[in-house]
Amino acid sequence: MAQVPFSEPPWLMGLPSPIYNNSHRKWQAAIRPLIQKLLHDRAVEWDVGETVPEHVFGEFAAANLLPAALPAPLPVEWLKRLGIHELPGGLKVEDFDSLHSAIFGDEMTRSGLAGPGGSITTGMAFGVPPIIKFGSKAVQERFLPELLTGKRRACIAITEPDAGSDVAGVTTTAFKSDCGKYYIVNGTKKWITNGIWSDYATMAVRTGDPGSGPFGLSLLVVPLKGHPGVSMRRLKVGGQVSAGTTYIELDDVRVPVENLLGEEGHGMLYIMTNFNHERMAIAVGATRQARVALSSAFAYVMKREAFGKPLIQQAVVRHRLAKAGALLESQSAWVEQFAYQMTKLPRNKADKELGGLTALLKAHSGMVLKECAEVAVLLFGGNGFTKSGQGMIVEMIYREVPGIRIPGGSEDVMLDLAVRQLVKLYQSKTEALTAGPGAKI
Known part of the structure; x- marks a missing residue:
């Protein structure tokens, strides 16, 4: 077929x-x-x-x-x-x-x-x-x-009500108890996907002074379900409604000091390396969502008639499909290129060389999804604005667009981060060339 x-x-x-x-x-x-x-x-x-x-x-x-x-x-x-x-x-x-x-x-x-x-x-x-x-x-x-093995579940808990893409603004605190055996964790986490079902959270906490910024952050494995001092509730969100978006409150939660990941104060570095996989995963998923939206619209306009002929015979319809399709296939090729490059580069080099571009890839995937979903809704007409029937899937995808453009680093922050990282990489390579052979890049 x-x-x-x-x-x-x-x-x-x-x-x-x-x-x-x-x-x-x-x-x-x-x-x-x-x-x-x-x-x-x-x-x-x-x-x-x-x-x-x-x-x-x-x-x-x-x-x-x-x-x-x-x-x-x-x-x-x-x-x-x-x-x-x-x-x-x-x-x-x-x-x-x-x-x-x-x-x-x-x-x-x-x-x-x-x-x-x-x-x-x-x-x-x-x-x-x-x-x-x-x-x-x-x-x-x-x-x-x-x-x-899936016997237990974990989530990542970085975002807070007042600290999203600005990870350095995390205010959830973790200070050692008088006996030195526990971190006492206080604060809130918001928009935590899968949180409601998770036994543990890999959580960003502030172990340094309030004004220590990114240098005061650490990563801690925090028990969640049924643990004293932890309360969780699901949040109603506009899209990705089945992913278990959660609000977590932590009130004097005792966490063994052995649950610290790596070293105190190095959390920002650990978080940033983790973001690369997250942003790549978001870009891959968004590209497939754009495919489903656009191909659904393509199939619809080939059978839907208006003014005595199928919609596909309208030049303006073909024009919309062409513009969105060009963006989609370009994004798809870029995702494949990224994945291929990652198979050829050592992990630490990939993180350094592709970090800024991964942010750009993620941001662009949201833009492409927005265009493809919007075109699909417009071509479906009233059916694309209805939560049932022929256009149901494109209506659902359209509601999920913000869930791609905001989580994992909001679009505007990603665009800025990408260029800043590219400049930083360029400058370090230039300095290494100036320093001569044997210098580290």
């Missing part, structure tokens, strides 16, 4: 690609029907109901799909120790790369909605990696066995 234009990235439309190999194609072919069965068959229904049933998370864990939410390379030693040697399709955990990761993110959003997939993977994708990268051996032994 012929595929609707823009419904799939070119490499899945039968066109040649220099980026994907047989391993990537086998992975995509294996996980698509599995994710369709576990999630997408009822994704719209669950999103309308605002909650994905708890058993779905367990089914993803049982299928060994949860580790695919982690950044590549995977924690191979840990996974094998826990009995996870392969992912679906026979993909060995040591062979999982950033292209496999991008394919997984794309497939998880193929319903067109970010909420259902995000309800399963967000905590694993962003809450667990800092424990893997910065946790002591004792911390890892305590938390990773249950988190990596």
Whole structure:
């Protein structure tokens, strides 16, 4: 059966690609029907109901799909120790790369909605990696066995009512008790995805003086569900309603000092490295959402008639599709390029070379989604403004646009950050060239 234009990235439309190999194609072919069965068959229904049933998370864990939410390379030693040697399709955990990761993110959003997939993977994708990268051996032994196998859940908790993209403005405090065995945590966290279901939060806290800015931040694994002093409630948001957006209050919460990740005062550095994976994941998902919106509109205008002929025969309709399609395919190619570059660069070099550009990629993905979703709503007409029927999915996607443009670093902040990081990288390379051979970049 012929595929609707823009419904799939070119490499899945039968066109040649220099980026994907047989391993990537086998992975995509294996996980698509599995994710369709576990999630997408009822994704719209669950999103309308605002909650994905708890058993779905367990089914993803049982299928060994949860580790695919982690950044590549995977924690191979840990996974094998826990009995996870392969992912679906026979993909060995040591062979999982950033292209496999991008394919997984794309497939998880193929319903067109970010909420259902995000309800399963967000905590694993962003809450667990800092424990893997910065946790002591004792911390890892305590938390990773249950988190990596899905027996327990974690989230990332950075944002506060008065500190969003301005991470240095975090005010939640963590000061040591008189006995020195605990951090006493006080404060609030807001807009925390998956928080309501999480046993732990990888949390940004201020261990330094109030005026210490980014140098006073640390990362702490904070117990949540059922822990004394912790109260949580779900927030009603405009889109991604099934992802469990949560408001967390912390009142003299006692956390063992052993739950500190890395060193005190280094939290800002740890958070920034974690953001790169988050922003890449957002860009991948937003690109697939844009595909669903635009291809749905394309299919609609080929059958919908107005003024005695199909809408596709109207020049203005074709013009809208063309402009949005050009943006979509450019964004799609950029995402693929990023994922490919990450397979070729060591992780620390990728973080440095691609950090600013990742912020730009994330910001641009929101702009492209906005254009494609808006075009889809306009071409669906009244059906695109109705919460049921033919245009239901594009109406839902359109409501999710702010959820791409704001979380993970708001759009304006990302645009500024991208240029500042590029300038900083340029200047450091220029200084190294001036210093002569052997200088570090």
